Amino acid sequence: MVLLIGENINVMSQSIGAAFNERQSEPVRSLAKAATEAGMDYLDLNIGPAKKHGAELMPWLVSTVQEVSDLPLSLDTTNAAAIEAGLRLCKRRALVNSVSLQPERIEQLLPLVTEYKAEMIGLLWGSDGMPRDANERCMLTVDLVYKANKIGISNQDIWIDPIATPVSGEINQVTACVEFMAMLPDIAPGCKSVVGLSNVSNGTPQHLRPLLNRAYLIMLMRYGLHAAIVDAFDKELQEIARGRAQNIVSVVHHAMDNENIDLNALNKMELDYVKTVRVLTGQALYSDSWLEI
Numbered sequence: 001m002v003l004l005i006g007e008n009i010n011v012m013s014q015s016i017g018a019a020f021n022e023r024q025s026e027p028v029r030s031l032a033k034a035a036t037e038a039g040m041d042y043l044d045l046n047i048g049p050a051k052k053h054g055a056e057l058m059p060w061l062v063s064t065v066q067e068v069s070d071l072p073l074s075l076d077t078t079n080a081a082a083i084e085a086g087l088r089l090c091k092r093r094a095l096v097n098s099v100s101l102q103p104e105r106i107e108q109l110l111p112l113v114t115e116y117k118a119e120m121i122g123l124l125w126g127s128d129g130m131p132r133d134a135n136e137r138c139m140l141t142v143d144l145v146y147k148a149n150k151i152g153i154s155n156q157d158i159w160i161d162p163i164a165t166p167v168s169g170e171i172n173q174v175t176a177c178v179e180f181m182a183m184l185p186d187i188a189p190g191c192k193s194v195v196g197l198s199n200v201s202n203g204t205p206q207h208l209r210p211l212l213n214r215a216y217l218i219m220l221m222r223y224g225l226h227a228a229i230v231d232a233f234d235k236e237l238q239e240i241a242r243g244r245a246q247n248i249v250s251v252v253h254h255a256m257d258n259e260n261i262d263l264n265a266l267n268k269m270e271l272d273y274v275k276t277v278r279v280l281t282g283q284a285l286y287s288d289s290w291l292e293i
């Protein structure tokens with residue numbers, strides 16, 4: 001079972017982004033209500049960098065969403081003043097998203113996590129940018145957990161995000177996140193884990209994105225993934241997260257282990273999963289038409 005955080009209330013979104021800046025509460029309420037009814041455990045409120053008006057936008061968004069949803073919220077912006085203004089209004093225990101290791105970010109955000117008794121997502125983005133492999137992710141984790149512990153945040157309140165990257169990019173980064181999941185319990189006992197799942201399918205053909213997201217979710221779940229930021233309206237994905245798609249899960253596990261699979265015995269959907277896992281593990285090369293090969 002994986003906790004699901006709805007990604008849809010997002011300033012980048014075509015349908016809802018404009019409503020943020022014009023403070024139109026109705027589209028926000030209706031999306032928040034729909035994502036809640038779809039079965040999310042948390043809602044991510046992503047206002048982007050919001051350098052100028054973040055400190056007004058975030059509290060407006062928090063109260064608008066809380067008019068129709070009792071879910072706990074994950075506050076997502078690089079603007080620390082906006083995070084604080086949002087935290088003040090959260091009725092449930094909040095999750096402070098994207099606490100990366102850049103000195104100015106971590107120094108501003110950790111005290112807010114303590115002050116507002118929140119939980120946090122520790123994003124493995126260091127002063128030198130993106131970690132290059134699973135080992136660099138481990139080093140960043142140790143650094144981040146040390147700094148968080150020092151200020152009084154305990155491991156159970158730290159959700160580590162190894163940063164999922166697009167399958168169309170460097171495949172070693174996609175496999176590194178899976179590898180990292182297996183290492184996390186040893187390097188940071190008690191810490192939780194989370195990924196922005198849709199990152200993996202960024203830039204791929206729209207109709208194929210859910211398949212990549214679902215297959216990658218199963219791969220990460222195999223190593224104990226705690227939570228994922230996901231499209232709230234992908235029903236199949238939710239079945240997988242709730243442990244109700246065991247048939248597909250075992251197909252994915254076989255493909256991950258690169259076992260000899262009798263492809264003729266599989267139906268179309270199972271075959272699509274096998275091909276997708278082969279791409280996500282680096283056994284096959286990604287192209288926009290990977291299913292047709």
Ligand code: THG
Nearest residue numbers: 007010013014015098121161164195196198199229
């Ligand atoms: N880790 C953490 N937080 C994160 C991310 C992460 N927050 C942002 C992001 N990554 C996760 N959220 C999204 C939200 C939307 C999409 C992907 C990730 C997305 N949206 C569609 C698109 O852009 O094509 C549709 C948008 C629309 O509705 O128009 O892909 O990794 N901690």
